[in-house]
Amino acid sequence: MAYTTFNKKDFNALNEPMFFGENVNVSRYDQQKHSVFENLIEKQLSFFWRPEEVDLSSDRKDFQNLPEHEKHIFISNLKYQTLLDSVQGRSPNVAFLPIVSIPELETWIETWSFSETIHSRSYTHIIRNILPDPSVVFNDIVGNSEIIKRAASVSQYYDDLIRMVGYYNLLGEGTHEINGKKIRVDKRELKKLLYLTVVSVNVLEAVRFYVSFACSFAYAERALMEGNAKVIKLIARDEALHLMGTQEMIKIMQEGKDDPEMAEVAKECEGQAYQIFIDAAEQEKEWAKYLFKDGSMIGLNAEILSQYVEYITNTRMRAIGLKNSFPTVTNPLPWMNAWLVSDSVQVAPQEAEISSYLVGAIDNVVTEDDLNDFSL
Amino acid sequence: MHRISIDNNIEFEYGMEFSLLDSIEAQALDIDYNCRAGFCGSCKATLNSGEVDLIQPQTPVCPLKEDEILTCCCRPKTDIELQFNNPLQRM
Numbered sequence: 001m002a003y004t005t006f007n008k009k010d011f012n013a014l015n016e017p018m019f020f021g022e023n024v025n026v027s028r029y030d031q032q033k034h035s036v037f038e039n040l041i042e043k044q045l046s047f048f049w050r051p052e053e054v055d056l057s058s059d060r061k062d063f064q065n066l067p068e069h070e071k072h073i074f075i076s077n078l079k080y081q082t083l084l085d086s087v088q089g090r091s092p093n094v095a096f097l098p099i100v101s102i103p104e105l106e107t108w109i110e111t112w113s114f115s116e117t118i119h120s121r122s123y124t125h126i127i128r129n130i131l132p133d134p135s136v137v138f139n140d141i142v143g144n145s146e147i148i149k150r151a152a153s154v155s156q157y158y159d160d161l162i163r164m165v166g167y168y169n170l171l172g173e174g175t176h177e178i179n180g181k182k183i184r185v186d187k188r189e190l191k192k193l194l195y196l197t198v199v200s201v202n203v204l205e206a207v208r209f210y211v212s213f214a215c216s217f218a219y220a221e222r223a224l225m226e227g228n229a230k231v232i233k234l235i236a237r238d239e240a241l242h243l244m245g246t247q248e249m250i251k252i253m254q255e256g257k258d259d260p261e262m263a264e265v266a267k268e269c270e271g272q273a274y275q276i277f278i279d280a281a282e283q284e285k286e287w288a289k290y291l292f293k294d295g296s297m298i299g300l301n302a303e304i305l306s307q308y309v310e311y312i313t314n315t316r317m318r319a320i321g322l323k324n325s326f327p328t329v330t331n332p333l334p335w336m337n338a339w340l341v342s343d344s345v346q347v348a349p350q351e352a353e354i355s356s357y358l359v360g361a362i363d364n365v366v367t368e369d370d371l372n373d374f375s376l
Numbered sequence: 377m378h379r380i381s382i383d384n385n386i387e388f389e390y391g392m393e394f395s396l397l398d399s400i401e402a403q404a405l406d407i408d409y410n411c412r413a414g415f416c417g418s419c420k421a422t423l424n425s426g427e428v429d430l431i432q433p434q435t436p437v438c439p440l441k442e443d444e445i446l447t448c449c450c451r452p453k454t455d456i457e458l459q460f461n462n463p464l465q466r467m
Contacts, residue, residue, distance in 0.1 A: 013414065039437040043415060181400035244418070244437065247410075319408055319418070329467040330404055341448070342413040342432045 003098050003169045013102055017259035018252060019194060020187065021101030028103055034258070036110040036248050044111050044241050049234050051122035063130040063225065069294035073080035076223065076291055077215040079141050082123045083151055084208060084256075088116035088201075088242075091158045095197065098165050105249075107216055111247060115238050120232045129227070146290045153283060154204055157197040191265045195253055199273045199320075202246035203280045206316040209239050211284050214308050215291065217339045218300040231340055240340075243316075250320045257353055270322070281313040307332040308322040322333070378426075378452040383463040395431060396447035396458075405464040412448045419447040419455075426456030 007025040014033050016022055032038045066074065092113040100106045129133045141147050167176065167185045175184045213236050219228030256263025266273075290303040296302065310326035317325060331337070377389040380399065393399040397419050400407045405442035417436035422443050428450035436446060449460075 014428070036438060043437050150397075237413060240413070240416050241437070244410055244416050315409075318406055319410075324467065329406075331401065334398075337412055338394070340412040341394075344416075 003314075016101040016212055018095075018102055018105055018249065019261075020191065020259075024103050025102060026103070027107060032104040033102050034104065034248070034252060034314075035054055037102075037104040037196060037245070038360065040241055040245050040248075041104070041108050041111050044238065047098045047234075047237055047241070048115075049118065051118070051125035051231060054122075054125075054227055054230045054234070056126060056231075059126070059225050059227040060130050062219075066224070067295070069292075070219075070297055072294055073215060073291050073297065074219065074228075075137060076146075077212055078123060078127065079137060079144065079147050080150060080287070081209070081212050082120065083147060084154065084204060084212070085116050085119040085123065087151075087158070088204070089113060089120050092116075092201070093154070095158050095161050095165070098169055099194070105238055108245060112242050115242075118240070119235050122235065126228055126231060131226055146287070150208075150283065150287065153280070154200075154208070157193070157200040161190075161193050162196045162275045164193055188261070188265070191262060192269055195250075195262065195265050195269050196272055196276065197245055198249050198253070199269075202243060202250060202316065202320070203276055205239050206243040206319075207277070207280055207313050208284060210236075210312050211288075211305065211309055213266050213339075214252070214305060214333055214336055215300065217336055218297065220339070221299050221335055222297075224237075229339065236340055240298070272324065273320075274317075274322055277313055277317050278323065281309050283327065284309045284313075304332050308336075377453040378450060381455075381457040382392055383459055385463065386466075390452050391421070396428070396445075396450045396452065398416060400464070404467045406467050407447065407460070407464055409448060411443055415448045417446065420461075421447055422459040424457040424459050427453040429453045431447060 004023050004050055006021040009022060009025075011022050013022075013024065013026075013028075014031060016033070018034070029038055029041075050320035063071065063074065090113065092109050096109045097106065100109060126133065127137050131137065134212065165312050167178070168187075168190055171185060173185050173187055175182055177183075213232055216225070216232040217229055219225040250266075252258045253262040254266040285302075285306040288302045288309065291305070292300075292302040307330070309327045314324040314326050314329060317323065377391070378389060380390055380396070381387045382400070382405065385423070386405065388399075388403050390396075390399055391402060393402060395405065395412075397409055397412065408418045410418045412419075414432050414434045415436055417438050417440070420436070420440065421446050422441075424443070429452075430444055430449055431451055432449050434440060434446045434449045440446070
């Protein structure tokens with residue numbers, strides 16, 4: 001069935017499945033089949049922030065004074081985050097919008113993808129503030145073999161789903177000959193690809209991003225690159241919503257009430273879902289070795305970060321009904337949790353500038369000129 | 377120190393951790409969490425008895441029932457009994 005941007009059929013969206021039902025027509029938010037997506041939209045809108053709100057003035061000096069190997073860790077981590085958010089700022093829209101069939105999920109997908117572009121803009125803000133030439137960082141992303149390795153695994157499922165959905169919307173189910181090749185379009189296979197894509201996106205946000213957050217916060221734990229940490233704190237707040245979104249999609253698919261066939265698909269794909277998590281964790285551990293190849297830093301090294309990879313992967317697997325697959329079950333980086341709590345909780349305020357004071361702040365530099373008007 | 381009872385099954389003493397969530401994690405129990413900031417609702421539990429102090433606002437995406445709390449947002453004020461939808465397991 002060809003995709004239409006305004007489905008002229010008269011149907012009740014409350015009876016449609018999340019995906020592969022009728023194309024959404026009226027965007028209405030007064031009723032939902034799955035209210036969690038409406039709640040996520042509202043929460044994400046309330047979290048809206050602009051990178052320019054965060055003061056990065058002390059980060060430039062901090063970065064210049066970092067030893068070379070710590071500059072490598074910081075910049076490599078930032079390049080990886082840039083890659084991930086570049087993908088996330090477009091892929092949920094491109095991959096999921098043509099097949100979504102309930103308005104609250106359609107709009108959640110757009111809200112989610114849009115908020116990832118804010119993250120991308122924040123990386124430009126950070127890089128501009130710490131380096132005289134941002135191109136040195138951006139241009140190396142595609143040229144760096146370690147980074148490109150990550151790109152392949154991160155975009156693979158998205159690319160396959162986008163291609164197959166393209167055939168499905170253009171040609172429908174069946175076997176078609178395209179450019180001399182036989183292509184089989186089968187809805188059941190599409191649903192399997194969708195399920196595995198959502199799992200891989202969950203891994204991207206719930207595992208890969210959180211490993212990168214650990215690196216960012218490790219600097220701030222030493223009172224370095226604190227502006228960057230404040231940006232990452234805001235990004236982490238958004239990512240918690242996003243990963244909740246993919247977790248909910250997965251749980252709804254597994255449950256089978258929304259689309260009974262998806263429950264069968266989820267069961268069939270369980271082994272592959274395990275493999276997606278395990279493969280990602282192994283890649284993240286390899287990445288940790290690259291990050292720390294020239295030396296580690298106080299509070300973090302390849303070994304501890306690898307343990308964190310195992311811990312966080314276990315946690316995220318359990319959240320979607322899979323079992324622990326790695327030995328590390330307790331958090332080797334308990335200090336990370338303090339960075340994730342809400343701003344209303346001041347944790348050791350004397351150790352970092354309180355973020356809520358920075359809007360419209362004055363500096364505390366006083367010179368003799370400032371006292372010129374003063375007389376006893 | 378206040379006693380924390382989980383699912384009528386596991387009991388331990390609160391060790392002055394930052395939050396109930398931290399306290400439960402210190403016991404190597406498989407409690408779920410996402411945001412640790414009071415908005416995702418993953419760490420939710422039913423407070424069957426006792427009182428808690430709030431350490432950060434509870435504003436979960438899916439509203440809490442009257443006797444529910446977010447463990448990342450609370451500390452025990454008295455001895456407490458908690459119940460989880462999926463009983464917690466030792467890891």
